[in-house]
Amino acid sequence: GQNIDQPTEMTATEGAIVQINCTYQTSGFNGLFWYQQHAGEAPTFLSYNVLDGLEEKGRFSSFLSRSKGYSYLLLKELQMKDSASYLCAALDSNYQLIWGAGTKLIIKP
Amino acid sequence: ETGVTQTPRHLVMGMTNKKSLKCEQHLGHNAMYWYKQSAKKPLELMFVYSLEERVENNSVPSRFSPECPNSSHLFLHLHTLQPEDSALYLCASSQNRLAGPDTQYFGPGTRLTVL
Numbered sequence: 001g002q003n004i005d006q007p008t009e010m011t012a013t014e015g016a017i018v019q020i021n022c023t024y025q026t027s028g029f030n031g032l033f034w035y036q037q038h039a040g041e042a043p044t045f046l047s048y049n050v051l052d053g054l055e056e057k058g059r060f061s062s063f064l065s066r067s068k069g070y071s072y073l074l075l076k077e078l079q080m081k082d083s084a085s086y087l088c089a090a091l092d093s094n095y096q097l098i099w100g101a102g103t104k105l106i107i108k109p
Numbered sequence: 110e111t112g113v114t115q116t117p118r119h120l121v122m123g124m125t126n127k128k129s130l131k132c133e134q135h136l137g138h139n140a141m142y143w144y145k146q147s148a149k150k151p152l153e154l155m156f157v158y159s160l161e162e163r164v165e166n167n168s169v170p171s172r173f174s175p176e177c178p179n180s181s182h183l184f185l186h187l188h189t190l191q192p193e194d195s196a197l198y199l200c201a202s203s204q205n206r207l208a209g210p211d212t213q214y215f216g217p218g219t220r221l222t223v224l
Contacts, residue, residue, distance in 0.1 A: 004151065031210050042113070042199070042215040050210065087152070091210055096165075099151040 002026045004100035006088050011106045012078055020073045020086050020103045028093020034062055034073045035087040037102065043087055046073070075105075083107045112136045113216035115200050121222045122190065130185040130219045132200030139205050141183040142213065143175060146197040158183060159205070190223045197221070 003025045012018040024032065031050035035043040049055055049064035049071065061074040075082055085102040092098055113134045122128050134141065143155040157165035158177040172194075174186040183200055197220050201213040 008149065033212070035215075040217075040220075042217045045212050045214065048210065048212060089152075095209060095211065096154070097152075097213070101149055101151045 002090075002092060002098045004088055004090060004098055006086075006100040006103045008101070009104045009106065011108060012075075014078055014080060014107055014109050016078050017074065017076050018078060018105065020075075020088075020105065022071045022073070022088035022100060024069050024071070024088070024090040024098070026090045026092040026098055029066065030091040030093065030095060032062075032064055032071045032091070033087075033089045033097065034071075035089065037085045037087060039084070046086075078107050080107050080109070112214050113200060113202055115198075115216035115219050117219055118217065119220045119222075121224065122187070123224050124190060124192075126190075127186070127188040129187065130198055130200075130221075132183040132185075132216055134181055134183075134200075134202035134214070134216075136202055136214060138202040138214075139180055140203045140211070141177060141180070142201040142203075143183065143185050144199040144201065146199055146218070152199070155185075187221075190221075192223050195221055195223045 006022045033048050034046040037043040047062035054063045059076045064071045085104045087102045088100040089097045116131045140159045142157050145153040155169045156175040161177050172189050176184040197218045199218045200216040203211040203213045
């Protein structure tokens, strides 16, 4: 079957760095998405990776290893507003998104 | 961000009621989606419309009935729901579902409670 695994919850300190991991098993693979969702709000697009390696976008970076079925989202210089759920989703061979349950990130002062 | 809007934002209904959820996208996209989001569970894809035709229906009970009158509007008609249908219902749109990797843009959702 198709599956996405990511931690349920993580806690980090304001100003620090946190890495949210995601492993995937899909029928074929056409890339991996990360979304951010604040409580009660819409998921918003953060990144899309289809090639191996690290892509940096300001304080946020996303990494992909296709051979390991693994991705992570790296958040630097954490701010209180980064408290949110982070959703990992892999695109299978039919271009259907397979979603993880999300990682709730709690930022403490 | 007002690219995808949903109404109502909150809805409480009894099991015998009939109600509709509305979604509108202002992004010029050709594909629209309905998702169900329950606490601590992955997003569940319910329906996909591409160019106003339904292209996916993931074994959703018939008490949920989608309607896509044009590429900008999507409805989800609800009738005789069950308490386990209580969830956040998210609408999304994307440029072109059938053309490969495609970023989806979400609305804020309708928080549905079935009593």
